[in-house]
Structures are given as structure tokens and as C-alpha cells.
Amino acid sequence: MKKLRTLVASVAxxxxxxxVSAGLAQAVPPSTSFELNGRVIDGGQQVVSLTLxxxxxxxxxxxxxxxxxQVHATGANPYTSLDPSTVFGTYDTDRTVTGVSxxxxxxxxxxxxxxxxxxxxxxxxxxxxVGRNIMLDLTYTITQRRPVQAEGRDLTFAGFEQGRxxxxxxxxxxxxxxxxxxxxxxxxxANAGSPQPRPLIVWLxxxxxxxxxxxxxxxxxxxxxxxxxxxTTKKAQQIxxxxxxxxxxxxxxxxxxxxxxxxxxxxxxxxEVVAANNIDASRVYVVGASNGGYETLAxxxxxxxxxxxxxxxxxxVLAGALITDDQLVAMRSTPTWIVQSKNDPVLPFVSNGxxxxxxxxxxxxxxxxxxxxxxxTFSGHWSWIxxxxxxxxxxxxxxxxxxxxxQSR
Numbered sequence: 001m002k003k004l005r006t007l008v009a010s011v012a013x014x015x016x017x018x019x020v021s022a023g024l025a026q027a028v029p030p031s032t033s034f035e036l037n038g039r040v041i042d043g044g045q046q047v048v049s050l051t052l053x054x055x056x057x058x059x060x061x062x063x064x065x066x067x068x069x070q071v072h073a074t075g076a077n078p079y080t081s082l083d084p085s086t087v088f089g090t091y092d093t094d095r096t097v098t099g100v101s102x103x104x105x106x107x108x109x110x111x112x113x114x115x116x117x118x119x120x121x122x123x124x125x126x127x128x129x130v131g132r133n134i135m136l137d138l139t140y141t142i143t144q145r146r147p148v149q150a151e152g153r154d155l156t157f158a159g160f161e162q163g164r165x166x167x168x169x170x171x172x173x174x175x176x177x178x179x180x181x182x183x184x185x186x187x188x189x190a191n192a193g194s195p196q197p198r199p200l201i202v203w204l205x206x207x208x209x210x211x212x213x214x215x216x217x218x219x220x221x222x223x224x225x226x227x228x229x230x231x232t233t234k235k236a237q238q239i240x241x242x243x244x245x246x247x248x249x250x251x252x253x254x255x256x257x258x259x260x261x262x263x264x265x266x267x268x269x270x271x272e273v274v275a276a277n278n279i280d281a282s283r284v285y286v287v288g289a290s291n292g293g294y295e296t297l298a299x300x301x302x303x304x305x306x307x308x309x310x311x312x313x314x315x316x317v318l319a320g321a322l323i324t325d326d327q328l329v330a331m332r333s334t335p336t337w338i339v340q341s342k343n344d345p346v347l348p349f350v351s352n353g354x355x356x357x358x359x360x361x362x363x364x365x366x367x368x369x370x371x372x373x374x375x376x377t378f379s380g381h382w383s384w385i386x387x388x389x390x391x392x393x394x395x396x397x398x399x400x401x402x403x404x405x406x407q408s409r
Contacts, residue, residue: 031161032054032159033160033161033162034050034053034140034142034161035051035053035164036050036138036165037049037050037051037165037166038123038166038167038223039167039169040170040222040225040226041115041116041226042116042226042373042376042378042382043225044122044223044225045123045124045165045167045170045223047073047095047121047165048111048114048121049109049110049111049112050109050140050142051103051109051166052107052109052110052142052160054106054107055105057150058150058151059102059106060148060151061101063147063148064101064102064108066099066100067097068144068145068146068148069097069110069144070094070097070142071094071095071112071143072093072094072095072143073091073094073095073121073138073139073140074091074139075091075123075136075137075138076090076136076137077090077127077134077136078136079214081214082130082134083129086129087125087127087128087129087134088126088128089125089136091119092120094120095112095120096112096113097110097112097113098112098113099111108148116376117376122136123135124220124223124224126208132207132209132212132215132220133208133220135215135219138162138165139162140162141160142160170219170223172187172232173187173228173247174186174188175218178248178265178268178272178273179268179272180264180265181251182266183216183248183249184218184246184269185218185221186273187231187232187244187246188244189237189242189243189244190237190242191241191242192244192277192278194242197278197279197281198240198241198244198279199244199279199280199284199308200246200270200273200277200280200285201231201240201243201244201285201404202248202266202270202284202285202286202287202299203221204254204266204286204288204289204293204295204296205224205227205291205292206224206225206291206384207253207254207290208224209224209249210249210250210254211251211252216249218247221249225382225385225388226389227384227388228245230387230390231245231287232245235390239390240404241405244273244277244279246269248266250262250291253291254288254292254294254298255294255295255316255322257294257295257298262295262298263295263299266295267299267306281409282408282409283308283408283409284306284307284308285307285407286299286307286309286311287310287313287387288311288312288315289313289384289387290315290316290347290384291316293312293313293314294315294316294322294323296310296315297312297315297323297327297331297356300334300336301327301328301331302327304330304333304334305409308335308404308407308408309334309403309404309407310331310334310335310336310337311336311339311400311404312336312338312339313383314339314344314347314352314383314384315352315353315356316347316352317347317351318347318351319352320359325359328360329359331356332360332361336363336364337365337366337392337394337400337403337404338356338357338360338366339366339368339384339387339392340365340366340368340383341367341370341371341380341381341383342370343380344380344383345380345381346379346381347381353367354367366393368383368386371385373385373386373389
């Protein structure tokens with residue numbers, strides 16, 4: 001995760017930090033640090049709360065309420081080369097505090113309003129001029145509006161020093177780089193050390209999560225949506241009985257395959273990951289969205305006897321212009337399940353998902369009218385949300401993940 005800038009927050013005028021007990025050092029530190037707690041929702045990663053390191057002060061929880069602190073957030077474009085008018089999603093706004101409490105360690109947790117429509121919550125923005133999501137420089141300013149009680153004394157902190165974004169789901173992935181030069185993140189299941197080899201799920205991101213000239217940090221394939229994380233949830237891991245998940249990053253677009261040789265390079269990356277871990281080579285599944293949906297088809301067509309199943313989601317096909325008819329015919333030897341919304345405005349359903357379905361001939365398809373989840377209507381292109389939630393079902397009522405888990409070479 002990108003190292004975040006630190007800051008000293010504004011505080012109530014002339015307030016001093018007072019010792020709270022004789023057991024503490026005479027000179028109490030003038031400030032405390034805090035972490036930003038991230039969570040990836042369907043629209044991407046947000047900062048949902050702040051954790052202040054206050055356990056040593058023995059705060060009385062009854063002295064905390066939603067008016068104790070004020071929080072201001074700035075999400076700035078870090079790239080001077082990008083015209084600010086082409087970057088959408090930067091902000092400079094107050095965050096709404098929805099709760100203040102102590103966690104089990106005695107640290108203060110400031111809950112913030114989150115959700116698809118919450119202002120100033122996302123950790124990234126869209127840069128239209130380069131067709132990419134970009135990580136924002138985040139600056140959080142905490143203002144303490146009233147003292148808290150610490151062992152019978154009023155306590156007002158002199159300052160707050162910002163730390164990093166902590167997101168347990170994202171942080172569970174380790175970073176790697178293949179011999180082919182592609183960076184990736186790898187999730188290792190809890191039962192990886194068992195004698196039984198585990199399956200591997202390959203998640204291929206969309207165009208907005210690819211690298212570009214100034215950023216190859218491989219954060220975005222995990223935080224821009226729940227595509228990869230959907231397979232690491234407790235429920236998904238139970239279905240697969242433990243599965244590795246690898247999320248490679250293109251250095252530009254998967255669709256630039258001919259120039260960049262992504263298909264053989266990805267196969268080499270997958271072989272390296274399989275060889276280095278306790279993975280069942282007969283149970284390697286490839287799943288991708290948009291640009292990654294294109295590459296899912298390209299991989300499975302090029303290596304028709306390798307993948308146990310393929311799930312191209314809103315795939316780039318363009319009626320044979322990107323994926324040829326011969327390649328689609330070659331897909332017949334790989335169990336395939338296509339997912340797309342019929343109102344997709346980016347890759348129209350008829351010339352992409354439906355075209356692939358008709359030419360493969362033996363594939364399954366889940367064709368949605370639109371993309372709606374959790375009461376929120378998303379772009380029709382975002383059908384990967386249904387995959388992330390294991391929503392697609394076949395004629396037998398079997399859900400996608402269960403179907404995948406049943407497939408083996």
C-alpha cells in the first residue's frame with residue numbers, strides 16, 4: 001500500500017495534554033498516531049474508520065460520542081502530469097462521524113459514514129486522460145472538539161499523526177513478481193500446509209486497474225472492486241476447501257496482448273506460482289472482467305487443456321475483432337461460464353458476451369438485465385459484482401463458485 005503522508009491535526013485552542021495517572025511517565029507524549037481502516041465495497045476501497053492509538057491512556061468510554069472529534073479528509077491527485085480537470089474523484093471535505101467507541105485494546109475508533117455515495121471516502125480516483133484509476137494522496141485531519149476522560153482527568157491530545165491504510169482483506173495478499181516481469185499479489189489459504197494440494201484462482205483485472213507510465217504498484221487490482229477478494233471470503237474458501245488466489249497486473253492493457261505477449265507471460269507466471277506453492281495443477285481456474293475477460297478467453301483458447309474452468313465476465317470480444325472465431329471454438333474444451341449485463345455501455349452484450357456464447361457453443365451464460373446490488377444501481381459494465389458475490393446460477397440452481405469447485409482436469 002502506498003505510504004501515506006503524515007500530519008498534525010488541529011486541536012482545540014490552548015488545550016494541553018495532561019498526565020492521567022501517576023503510573024504514566026511524567027512527560028506525556030504530545031500527540032498520538034492513528035491508522036486509516038480500509039474496506040473494499042463493490043465500488044472499491046474506502047476509509048471506513050480511524051483507529052487512534054490510545055490504549056495506554058485508559059480512556060473512559062462513556063466520555064466518547066459522535067461530537068468528540070471532527071474529521072476532515074483530502075484525497076489529492078499525486079501526479080502533476082495529469083490535468084486536474086481530467087481526474088474525477090478527488091475531494092477536500094469533512095467526513096461524517098457516525099460513532100466513537102473503544103475497541104478491545106482500548107484504542108479509540110472513529111466510525112465514518114461509508115457506502116457507494118459517501119463523499120470523501122474512496123482511496124482512489126479515475127484519471128480520464130490515461131484511462132486508469134489512480135491512488136490518491138490521503139490527508140486526514142482530526143480535530144478534538146471536547147476532552148475525553150482518562151482515569152478521572154480531562155485529556156485533550158496535542159496532535160494526531162496519520163499512519164497507513166489497514167485493510168485486512170487486501171493485506172492478506174503478498175506481493176510478487178514473475179520472471180516474465182509481471183507483478184502480482186497472492187492470497188494463500190489457511191490450510192495451504194495440509195498434504196492435500198489446493199486449487200488456484202487467477203483473477204484478471206479490468207482496464208482501469210492496469211499499470212501505466214507512473215504507477216506499477218499492483219494495488220488497484222485488489223482495491224478497485226471485489227473481483228479478487230470475493231474468492232478469499234470465509235464462505236468462498238469453504239466452497240473451494242481452501243484456494244490460492246493470484247491477481248497479476250498488466251503493465252498497460254491485457255488487450256494489448258499482441259504487442260506485450262501477455263498470454264504466454266501470464267501462463268509462465270501461473271506455472272511459477274503453481275510450482276512454488278501447494279497447488280493442484282488440475283484445478284486452476286481463470287476469471288477476468290472486461291479487459292481481463294478478454295484475457296481469460298485468450299488464455300483458455302491458447303492453452304485449451306490447462307484450465308479447469310474459465311469465467312469471462314463482460315469480456316472484450318467485439319464480434320471476433322479481439323477474440324477470433326477460431327479461438328472461441330477452441331474454448332469448447334474448457335468449461336466456460338460467461339457473465340454479462342445486457343445493458344453494458346462499454347462492451348455491448350450482443351457483440352461481446354453473447355457473441356462468445358454463441359460461438360463457443362457449449363458455454364454457460366448468466367445474462368443480467370442490469371447491475372443492481374445492495375439496493376444500488378451500478379454501471380451496466382460492472383457485472384463482475386455478481387461474480388464477486390457468487391450470484392450466477394445454472395439451470396440446476398448451482399451457483400458459480402460451487403460449479404467451479406466441481407471442475408477439474
